[in-house]
Amino acid sequence: MDENLDWLGYDLSHEGTYAKVIKKLEFLIRRSFQYDVWQKRSKIGVTTCPICEGEMHFLKPESHHYPQTLFDIVDSCLQDHIYKNDLDELDEFDICKEIMNKHLTNQVEWVVLCKQCHEKFHDNVPSVVEAMPEAYKIQKEKREEYFNKTYGGTQ
Numbered sequence: 650m651d652e653n654l655d656w657l658g659y660d661l662s663h664e665g666t667y668a669k670v671i672k673k674l675e676f677l678i679r680r681s682f683q684y685d686v687w688q689k690r691s692k693i694g695v696t697t698c699p700i701c702e703g704e705m706h707f708l709k710p711e712s713h714h715y716p717q718t719l720f721d722i723v724d725s726c727l728q729d730h731i732y733k734n735d736l737d738e739l740d741e742f743d744i745c746k747e748i749m750n751k752h753l754t755n756q757v758e759w760v761v762l763c764k765q766c767h768e769k770f771h772d773n774v775p776s777v778v779e780a781m782p783e784a785y786k787i788q789k790e791k792r793e794e795y796f797n798k799t800y801g802g803t804q
């Protein structure tokens with residue numbers, strides 16, 4: 650990274666500080682009203698957990714950012730602005746807004762998991778971690794199929 654990467658009093662050229670800023674932005678994003686809207690919207694059309702195949706009706710569905718984590722998404726947004734050299738014109742809320750817009754305009758990828766499998770993934774349970782790429786792919790296809798059937802095309 651360049652020198653002189655001061656943003657809102659944070660030295661972004663310092664790796665630890667940079668990660669802390671991302672965590673802070675993540676926190677603000679997760680607490681926003683729009684994030685709540687996305688959480689609800691992102692689960693539409695998903696009836697089973699792609700890992701354990703349990704019925705979501707009986708489980709607690711949760712949306713998990715995948716393959717990019719929310720941390721990655723915030724990171725690439727900041728990198729973008731560092732590259733464009735316009736970060737100075739923006740504050741934390743501008744970045745949060747930009748990322749929420751990405752969520753609400755379908756520019757992020759995710760997978761809906763039951764609460765249990767979600768926790769197992771974050772706990773690095775090997776069977777769940779290994780099953781994830783395929784589970785994500787299949788669910789994404791099913792979700793797109795559902796949306797095409799429900800909102801587009803002829804019946």
Ligand SMILES: [Zn+2]
Binds near residue numbers: 699763
């Ligand atoms: Zn599950």
Ligand SMILES: [Zn+2]
Binds near residue numbers: 712713767771
């Ligand atoms: Zn997660």
